[in-house]
Amino acid sequence: MDDQTESYLMLLLADGNLPTGSFVASSGLESYIKHGFFGSSSSSSPQPVASASALVNQQVVDFIQDSLNSFAHSALPFVSDAHKVMEELSASIVDGIDEDTRASRRDTALQRLKSLDDLYHVMTLNDPLRRASKSQGVALLTLYSKGFSKPRLARPEQQLRDEDEHIHKFVETFKTQIRREETHGHLPVCWGILTAALGLGLERSQYLNLFLQARSLLSAAIRLNTVGPYAAQQILLHSVKDIVDNCMSCKNIKTGLRWENPESEVQDVAESEECVASTWPLGEILAARHDLQHSRIFNS
């Protein structure tokens, strides 16, 4: 896919009205604030005499940093691996192979995606987060089949390529399996599937995933009346870019799942510096306590 087409795709996918935008999930921010973590004078406040709004802005930036760092270590590797499974599939079902071979390659890819989905599920030991991840995941695939398929036109410009047709059917199959509860359909896996199916390269898919997660936290902060829309925009432009750039250092972390035998132990990460992990146990507890709030705006 050429650069311009990829950029165009990025514009589409960054739309705040898509299920990629944040209108249901605060990823623990609402609970964090409710528990008084913005109330106390934070130890991280750089100047004790900072104005109240500067302090709140700083606390939002700090939350995004800690939350996104954990996200990049725990969810991004599943985006990466799912994206790779899809890219391999696209490359392996090109024209000139018989239908049996194609079917067996589809099955292999399906099996791998399910293994990734299972692994993400057992690593996400947090009820509200699991719930949100599953509902957003399936929403993404619905978006793909309903919003990103070819429009019906009186004068179709071109036929769908065979390869695209196969990928489209494949995504439909995965979606059906989610509906039948044969797999979970977690958000990071579905994001990898969606972006790869659309032809967006791995690195851009990862970058966009991190950016959208950060922006969704800011949207949640606006909706919670913690920061105003202008302040959020300032933070997005001036603070979030560095945070996202830093989190891209996690782009090479792999889930370590062994394809031949996903039921075996995940590849040993003993001496390895990079592994799938949550990095912010404080945020984890508060996100899990989301449902305990007496009143709440968000689902997670």
Add this chain to the structure above:
Amino acid sequence: MENNRPQGDAGNGHIQLDLHGREAIFSKLSYQYPLKLLSPRIAEQGVAIAYVLTYGGGLVSGDRINLHVDVGSSTSLVMLTQGSTKVFKHRPGVRLANSYTDSNPTSTTTSTIQRMLATVYENAFLILLPDPVTCFASASYSQFQTFRLHRGASAVLLDWFTSGRITRGEQWQFSRYYSLNEIWDAGTRMARDSLLLDSEDSQRTLKERLGIYSCYAALFLCGPKTKHMIQSLDEEYQEISVYQHASPPDLIWSLSHIDGEGRVVRIAGKETELVKLWLKDHLKGLEDVVGLDVYSKTFI
């Protein structure tokens, strides 16, 4: 990455508990320096205690502990430590200039590693209640624990750590802490809990990220013998209703589901003692299984 300390069996240990008549007897209790295992005599039928200790009361960089645990059918094994597991960068008392690690260029990446593989056989019960891990300044620690539960087996597994040697004003000054807990039930992976605290993977220090609390715990409960404890935890948790806090509470805890009937509880407290009291109180149900006398040896 091996170093030039005595290798081979160093740090290996094997615990095997079996039922002979009504007595739980250690068929195996072997260990190699720096690991030490002790088993006090107790009166409770079918129950045994194993203390997991290290010489000098701590571990240094390069230490490797490999513990195999087999909890035989219908036995209950309580695993305890005596005092927190202290992780030093260097062996206390060894002058840095003479330390073997000092001349080793890779010394900064040589971590302390503890591994445990525990198999809990039919209707057996593993109760793992160590003291928390305390990493001293610059220490690097990794812990890998795999629990394989057979049919009808139960487990209560505690994994916790503190911010450091508070008495010396050392808080959140360790270099890296990694902990992995994997729980398998009859061949299916039910939970993979992976936590990484790396002082260098964010622009925010560990203290900024986590400093509001100084002790974090994760507690896993699985299997029929934990049913009553889970029930009362569920009830207490559902009763919680969070209104806006002015400042963070001294202790918070969350409860989430592990597929099947398990739960994971996460706790954070401003002081280790608060977390300890919470645990002792909420695990009181263990008295029914292991007896008053044995339970009184925990959380002291």
